[in-house]
Amino acid sequence: MLLYCNCESCKKPFSLKQKANSRISLEMKFGKEIRVHCKHCAKDQMKHVNDIRAEVNNTTVIIAFGLSAMLTFFLWSRYGAISTVSAAIPFVAFTQQSKRVNSFNKIMARR
Ligand SMILES: [Zn+2]
Structure with a gap:
């Protein structure tokens, strides 16, 4: 964020x-x-x-995407199709960040 x-x-x-x-x-x-x-x-x-x-930090999402792509590639040789679960990491990272961004922008401090 x-x-x-x-x-x-x-x-x-x-x-x-x-x-x-x-x-x-x-x-x-x-x-x-x-x-x-x-x-x-x-x-x-x-x-x-x-x-x-x-706002959502796109750099973090891109890094998460890169890491999960490497992880999926690495795990693929050992565990096969089940390793695609790690491809969900960037989506989870993005969802969590956008939730935090929404709550930050919604809650105002008293003037
Ligand atoms: Zn200026």
């Missing part, structure tokens, strides 16, 4: 270094206002936790 917000000056979205599973835990860790740094225009700004959005 990736956290991102839109820059105030250049309006481009950029990802945050901070990691959290929910908006509430983000607020508990870093406070209501979070200092963020835009990668595009190098401007520091303060963002309210409600302005921060989550």
Whole structure:
């Protein structure tokens, strides 16, 4: 899961270094206002936790897909068709992430 917000000056979205599973835990860790740094225009700004959005981290899903492809290939020689079960790993990873993303974006902190 990736956290991102839109820059105030250049309006481009950029990802945050901070990691959290929910908006509430983000607020508990870093406070209501979070200092963020835009990668595009190098401007520091303060963002309210409600302005921060989550999205599925495609890199993690691609890595999971690559790993499961290798695992399936490796297990195929030993166990045959049953090894295709490991091909489900990226789908499970994607489903879990999109659930977390949905709950992050749904639950707002109090202003
Ligand atoms: Zn910017």
